[in-house]
Amino acid sequence: MSSIVSRSLLSLKSSIKQFHCTSRRMSKSALVIVAPGAEEMEAVIAIDVLRRSEVKVTVAGLVAGPIKCSRDVQVLPDVTLDKVLGNEYDAVVLPGGLGGSKALAESKEVGELLKRQEGNNKLIAAICAGPTALLAHSIGVGKSITSYPSVKDQLTSTYKYVDDKTCVMDGQLITSRGPGTAFEFALKIAEQLAGAEKANAVAKGMLL
Amino acid sequence: MSSIVSRSLLSLKSSIKQFHCTSRRMSKSALVIVAPGAEEMEAVIAIDVLRRSEVKVTVAGLVAGPIKCSRDVQVLPDVTLDKVLGNEYDAVVLPGGLGGSKALAESKEVGELLKRQEGNNKLIAAICAGPTALLAHSIGVGKSITSYPSVKDQLTSTYKYVDDKTCVMDGQLITSRGPGTAFEFALKIAEQLAGAEKANAVAKGMLL
Numbered sequence: 348m349s350s351i352v353s354r355s356l357l358s359l360k361s362s363i364k365q366f367h368c369t370s371r372r373m374s375k376s377a378l379v380i381v382a383p384g385a386e387e388m389e390a391v392i393a394i395d396v397l398r399r400s401e402v403k404v405t406v407a408g409l410v411a412g413p414i415k416c417s418r419d420v421q422v423l424p425d426v427t428l429d430k431v432l433g434n435e436y437d438a439v440v441l442p443g444g445l446g447g448s449k450a451l452a453e454s455k456e457v458g459e460l461l462k463r464q465e466g467n468n469k470l471i472a473a474i475c476a477g478p479t480a481l482l483a484h485s486i487g488v489g490k491s492i493t494s495y496p497s498v499k500d501q502l503t504s505t506y507k508y509v510d511d512k513t514c515v516m517d518g519q520l521i522t523s524r525g526p527g528t529a530f531e532f533a534l535k536i537a538e539q540l541a542g543a544e545k546a547n548a549v550a551k552g553m554l555l
Numbered sequence: 556m557s558s559i560v561s562r563s564l565l566s567l568k569s570s571i572k573q574f575h576c577t578s579r580r581m582s583k584s585a586l587v588i589v590a591p592g593a594e595e596m597e598a599v600i601a602i603d604v605l606r607r608s609e610v611k612v613t614v615a616g617l618v619a620g621p622i623k624c625s626r627d628v629q630v631l632p633d634v635t636l637d638k639v640l641g642n643e644y645d646a647v648v649l650p651g652g653l654g655g656s657k658a659l660a661e662s663k664e665v666g667e668l669l670k671r672q673e674g675n676n677k678l679i680a681a682i683c684a685g686p687t688a689l690l691a692h693s694i695g696v697g698k699s700i701t702s703y704p705s706v707k708d709q710l711t712s713t714y715k716y717v718d719d720k721t722c723v724m725d726g727q728l729i730t731s732r733g734p735g736t737a738f739e740f741a742l743k744i745a746e747q748l749a750g751a752e753k754a755n756a757v758a759k760g761m762l763l
Contacts, residue, residue, distance in 0.1 A: 391599045391628055395734075398626040406628070413621070413631045418606040420599055420614070421631035423621040495762075513762075526603075527763035530735070554703075554721075555735035 375437040375540035377402050380457060381424055382409035384446020387416035388526045389474050393440050396533035399549045400541040402438075407431055409450055409457070417444040432456055437540055439464050443475020443495060443525065452483035461486045465519070470539055472521040474532045478502055481520075490517040495525050530555055583645040583748035585610050585678075588665060589632055590617035592654020595624035596734045597682050601648050604741035607757045608749040610646075615639055617658055617665070625652040640664055645748055647672050651683020651703060651733065660691035669694045673727070678747055680729040682740045686710055689728075698725040703733050738763055 377397050381390050390406075397404045408414050408424035415421055439461065441451055451457050461484050464471050473481055478494040481487055482505055491507040493515045502508055509515045513528040514535050521539070523532035530553070538546040585605050589598050598614075605612045616622050616632030623629055647669060649659055659665050669692050672679050681689055686702040689695055690713055699715040701723045710716055717723045721736040722743050729747070731740035738761070746754040 386603075387599050388596075388603050391595050394628055395594075395596050395626040418603040419633075420602055423629035423631055425627075525762035527738070527758075527761045550735075553735045554733035 375402050376435075377404050377438040377440055377536065377540065378431065378434075378436040378460075379404060379406050379440045379442065380409060380428060380451060381406060381414045381416070381422055381442065382444075382447040382450035382454075383414055383416075384444050384448075384450060385414065385416050385422075385442045386444035386447065386475055386526060387418060387420040387422060389444070389477075389529045389532075390416065390422065390442035392529040393442060393472075393474075393533045393536065396530065396549060396553070397440075397537055397540070399552065400537035400545050402537065402540045405431060405434075405436070409454060417446060428454075428456055428460075432460060435467070436464070436469065438470035438472060438536055440536065441471075441473040441477035441480055443473075443477045445476050448476035448479050448498075451477070451480035458484035468519055470519050470521065470536065472523075472532065472536050474523040474529060475525045478506075478522050481522075482506075487517070487520040490520050491515050492517065492520065492522040493524055494522060583610050584643075585612050585646040585648055585744065585748065586639065586642075586644040586668075587612060587614050587648045587650065588617060588636060588659060589614060589622045589624070589630055589650065590652075590655040590658035590662075591622055591624075592652050592656075592658060593622065593624050593630075593650045594652035594655065594683055594734060595626060595628040595630060597652070597685075597737045597740075598624065598630065598650035598655075600737040601650060601680075601682075601741045601744065604738065604757060604761070605648075605745055605748070607760065608745035608753050610745065610748045613639060613642075613644070617662060625654060636662075636664055636668075640668060643675070644672070644677065646678035646680060646744055648744065649679075649681040649685035649688055651681075651685045653684050656684035656687050656706075659685070659688035666692035676727055678727050678729065678744065680731075680740065680744050682731040682737060683733045686714075686730050689730075690714075695725070695728040698728050699723050700725065700728065700730040701732055702730060 406424045407428040413421040475495040514523045614632045615636040621629040683703040722731040
């Protein structure tokens, strides 16, 4: 009998170990691309909230060195984008900022990465002027989206534009409006990658 | 008579010119101190919102080089704190983050700067765990403050602790609670330095 108990315990321990390994293996990944002129609050809120949600976040600079953001905050990315182009991510996140979004729109590498992400049916998220980069690379054509109001006119003929929501999810595409909706945007991505329970706990911990 | 009118007009023009020059000269300044382990959202939201409000913001690193914040975002400050210790600022802002606040609490330079700021009756603002640095340097003793709930117990015997407000202003001391109240905190500082009209316009532009 004691040997049965002991074998059961061993089996239980093994299951627990396996569960932990699986949970660890299941931790999702996100790539946040920071370009010169990116809106620094939108970038940092996405990175921080996703890391609080235990998503493995890579901050990639569109160019080398510290990135000067829209209000002159300098962010030093973890890596330059060219070094991670071959990697797969569960989500790719595009912060806004007019200059940053223009740079993302003009980048061939960003276009290829977004097309592969879309082809793999993985999450793509863009906030503020970020959706103009989706337009430039023909991502999510025909889907419901929102954006910073000043770039709405560029988007209405290609997308179903939503005015009355601060965060819109259509399939694997998440879009949002501006710095004031950046927490909601980040938490919506977190919810997809880490589950609603985790996202709610993170929101509570941030006193939202 | 026409010469009197013409002289009055000239005097009026001169007054208007002088007013504009004075307004320009009156642009306020803020120092945001970023220490290793600072909460990056709280730091970046304060910097960005104040710059949107046309406050001249200096981002000072407690140590040299890029500062690794609490969720591993690396921010490259404009300058190291030792280079600006002799300068006067209309506001000194302390972001939170447990590690960052501990570093601010342990810094003799930060203590001297805050004491001078208080002696000059200028604004001091701290968010999240930031108020523990005020406590360490005996700043604003006896005033009404708030903080991140987990550090409340350290503060209740020295301050009138406020639980039911997200942002508290007592004299020249502004305190707030955490990342979720960082916009309100930054806008309260902006209101003091740039006026309510400007702060409201900035909030609207951010879609808050």
